[in-house]
Amino acid sequence: DAKTTQPPSMDCAEGRAANLPCNHSTISGNEYVYWYRQIHSQGPQYIIHGLKNNETNEMASLIITEDRKSSTLILPHATLRDTAVYYCIVRVNYGGSQGNLIFGKGTKLSVKP
Amino acid sequence: NAGVTQTPKFRILKIGQSMTLQCAQDMNHNYMYWYRQDPGMGLKLIYYSVGAGITDKGEVPNGYNVSRSTTEDFPLRLELAAPSQTSVYFCASSQGRAGQETQYFGPGTRLLVL
Numbered sequence: 001d002a003k004t005t006q007p008p009s010m011d012c013a014e015g016r017a018a019n020l021p022c023n024h025s026t027i028s029g030n031e032y033v034y035w036y037r038q039i040h041s042q043g044p045q046y047i048i049h050g051l052k053n054n055e056t057n058e059m060a061s062l063i064i065t066e067d068r069k070s071s072t073l074i075l076p077h078a079t080l081r082d083t084a085v086y087y088c089i090v091r092v093n094y095g096g097s098q099g100n101l102i103f104g105k106g107t108k109l110s111v112k113p
Numbered sequence: 114n115a116g117v118t119q120t121p122k123f124r125i126l127k128i129g130q131s132m133t134l135q136c137a138q139d140m141n142h143n144y145m146y147w148y149r150q151d152p153g154m155g156l157k158l159i160y161y162s163v164g165a166g167i168t169d170k171g172e173v174p175n176g177y178n179v180s181r182s183t184t185e186d187f188p189l190r191l192e193l194a195a196p197s198q199t200s201v202y203f204c205a206s207s208q209g210r211a212g213q214e215t216q217y218f219g220p221g222t223r224l225l226v227l
Contacts (some may be wrong), residue, residue, distance in 0.1 A: 020143075039220070041201065042220060042221070043117070043203050043205075043218030043221055044156070044203070044205075044216075044222050045218070046216065047213045049215070051186075078210045087155065092181070101151050101156065101158075101216060102155075103155030103156040103157075104155050105154065105155055106155065
């Protein structure tokens with residue numbers, strides 16, 4: 001699986017958009033970009049994933065650059081409950097031994113009032 | 114649906130003791146995973162299973178054993194607890210089909226080995 005690089009920490013004001021970057025310059029053509037988050041030592045929570053098109057769901061938007069070497073997770077209106085560690089993971093999209101998620105250290109997002 | 118459940122939530126073991134961490138899911142998922150997370154670090158895969166009766170090693174399997182006799186349950190066994198196994202253990206499951214690889218995690222079991 002391709003390696004990802006994320007800033008160790010970011011701050012965001014409550015109500016503003018939080019933009020979390022991720023570099024994955026060695027991503028392969030069949031690897032997806034996944035985002036998970038972990039709130040205060042709870043189990044990780046799936047947020048969103050995509051291959052090459054931008055994606056949006058009820059939690060967030062995922063913007064992937066045209067060359068797929070980087071992406072940005074956008075939380076449109078951050079709340080205090082969005083304070084968490086956010087993990088960007090790239091991997092092929094099937095289970096078994098290829099299905100395990102390789103977690104780096106992620107970005108610790110602090111949403112401040 | 115309860116999703117993925119784990120018991121116990123917290124346990125203290127003495128060196129050399131054994132225990133089983135329980136994991137169950139009610140989503141009829143084929144794939145199940147055990148991860149461990151050390152303080153300030155990401156998760157590392159211990160074992161995984163692609164279906165009942167089938168298990169395989171992950172990145173850090175030493176000191177652990179698993180079994181998968183049913184689709185729902187995936188217990189993790191520690192035979193001789195060591196201080197290095199102090200960690201938070203997460204169980205996860207996924208559908209296991211292409212395009213449906215979202216993993217759902219349990220709340221975790223905190224284990225302290227003294």
